Amino acid sequence: MTNLKARMIVDKDFAISEVDNRIYGSFIEHLGRAVYGGIYEPDHPEADEDGFRKDVINLVRELDVPIIRYPGGNFVSAYNWEDGVGPREDRPRRLDLAWRTTETNHLGTNEFVDWSKKVNSDVMMAVNLGTRGIDAARNLIEYTNHSGGTYWSDLRKKHGYKDPHNIKTWCLGNEMDGPWQIGHKTAEEYGRIAVETAKAMRLVDPSIELVACGSSNTQMPTFPQWEATTLEHTYDAVDYISLHQYYGNRNNDTASYLANSLDMDHFISTVISTADFIKAKKRSKKTINLSFDEWNVWFHSNDADKQLDPWQVAPPQLEDVYNFEDALLVGSMLMSFLRRADRVKMACLAQLVNVIAPIMTKNCGGAWRQTIFYPYLHVSKYGRGIALQPVVSSPKYDSKEYTDVPYLDTMTVFNPETEELTIFALNRSLEEGLELDADVRSFEGYQILEHIVLENEDLKAVNTMEHEAVKPHTNGNAKVQDGRVSANLAKHSWNVIRLGERK
Incomplete structure (x- = not known):
């Protein structure tokens, strides 16, 4: 043939833009075995002095992940961050309504920052705008970023962290357009709480960057009006609008499946156009960039997870076993970011370990590279410079x-x-x-x-x-x-x- x-x-001379290395970011949520049994397993033979799996640390370092989003995801929309700090013996067990599991809170903000340093990554922290709002967000940033001399910053010191964490990138909630979200809001409701939360957080630390929630995916009936309404409220207070998208080959139509990056290109272009419309409407000189902070292949595990009994601690959830064609699409999706490197400045492969992830582990056992690990590795390693x-x-x-x-x-x-x-x-x-x-x-x-x-x-x-x-x-x-x-x-x-x- x-x-x-x-x-x-x-x-x-055909330069698009310098590539922001943060487009090779990833995501860890308190979901399934991403945290417990994934990055953190104190009883594992390869656990370090802090309970983190060294085999996982080495694989994440191999990928050279520059920024990792935490702690969610749907989980964050009912998360009380205070539950995850201080002595472990004092931390409460909570029902996680998002994924119908029990959260032990054995790992929280401080421990995740410790782990991120071990894998040479920065943290993209999300705040709860579902069940909470301005007060919890301003307290959290005071806890993480203020030097000392106040209640929350001194509490951090009491917990063993003298120096502030200086987390510079923050997500204002997660997928707030989704009816599945705890505390789901209309665009008007979200825009108002997001802008007021942003203003309060910047009063604590003016140096931070903020990401407003865009649509959960392109099939949402409110897309892209959600982006327009949200930015009407938040344009002057935020730096990025988020995008989320997952693809699957449920019909075993590989020819269409491998073409899904065309849809991704269109999605990116539509959000850019919407943001620039609001820029023109406001007569602004400021440009809103894009944070594609959830993306991947996700469909293999959808049916299996429906059989799980509720309220388990860290059961296996969303553990897609990726095949070769999934790896091809992941490479193609990464190229979509490079095509618009002028506006896509952050992205997070969702997720990093066990949950729809390039790295898989066995509890008390080994860790291995899924098929999608390799295109992610290649573009992270060789896709830095000028697109x-x-x-x-x-x-x-x-x-x-x-x-x-x-x-x-x-x-x-x-x-x-x-x-x-x-x-x-x-x-x-x-x-x-x-x-x-x-x-x-x-x-x-x-x-x-x-x-x-x-x-x-x-x-x-x-x-x-x-x-x-x-x-x-x-x-x-x-x-x-x-x-x-x-x-x-x-x-x-x-x-x-x-x-x-x-x-």
């Missing part, structure tokens, strides 16, 4: 859900520090290889440093603790001659082509 052929031009807009000519296909889908999904990043150019490339074809011809003449003298390939004949192949069926190799066939890269991209494959001057 004749291979498909695609061409692209990559030029140093460049490639000029692409690719054959296209139609699927049940999308038309004019390019077989080649690609993005490029130039890192001025390492002077490396990276081409990320997904071949969406399920049947044919794709011959890539990339004009890189503006990078004179560059050679192929590495061509990483993630491929597998079986789109449903999965990784387990015992066997890693889906893992990358570096035997790609990319070559460069006279300023042109040529490569044959295998059918349904993820490719990372790195170029630079050989030392």
Whole structure:
């Protein structure tokens, strides 16, 4: 069968924006085994002196996650942050209404900050705007960020933390447009509480950045009017509007599934347009950027979780076992962020450990990399620098859900520090290889440093603790001659082509 052929031009002058490394962030919620049995398991053979699993710490460090959202998620909308600080023996057990489990509060704000330092990450903290509001939020930021001499800051010191945590990024609630949310609000109700909470928090610490809740997903009946109404109230008080989106292949329509990043691109563009409409309406010089603080594949575990008995402590929930085609889509979704690096400044893969996650663990056992770990690793590692807009000519296909889908999904990043150019490339074809011809003449003298390939004949192949069926190799066939890269991209494959001057 004749291979498909695609061409692209990559030029140093085609700069979109410097990439904010925080787009490679993630998320830990008090949900399932994300915390207990995930990052924290004091009885584990590899637990450190603070009860954190060292095998998990090492895997998170491998991903180089710059920022992690905490503590939720739906969980935060009924969370009393005071329950999770102070001596563990004094902390109350609570019913978590969001996920119908029992929360022990053995891990809270201070411990999570400790863990985040161990994995070299900053914290994106969420405040409860469901059952609580201004008072709890201003007390929490005083506890975490104020130096001392007040009730809450001195209480932090009493709890063993002399220096403030200086958490700089804060989410004003979570998915407040969702009827499933504890304390669900209309856009008007949310906009009012969000702006007043933002004002109070900034009075405590003017240096913080704030994220207002956008729609829970594009299918919400209020989207994008929710964004417009919310920003009518909060535009001058916040820095970001959030986006959440998950995809699944419930109908086993892989051709459509791998094209979902087109929907993601449209979602991003719509939110940007809505934010800029409010900017124009307010005659503002300020630009609201985007925080895509929940995104991933999520559908494998949906039915299984309905069978759980309520009020257990840290039962397995939302433990999607990802396959090879899921990894391909995750790579494609990451490229959506790079395409709009001028406005998407933060993103959080939801979540990080056990719960719809790239890292899985067994209680008292091992930890392993799911299939989606690898594209996340590659883009986090090599997608730092300046996003460049490639000029692409690719054959296209139609699927049940999308038309004019390019077989080649690609993005490029130039890192001025390492002077490396990276081409990320997904071949969406399920049947044919794709011959890539990339004009890189503006990078004179560059050679192929590495061509990483993630491929597998079986789109449903999965990784387990015992066997890693889906893992990358570096035997790609990319070559460069006279300023042109040529490569044959295998059918349904993820490719990372790195170029630079050989030392």
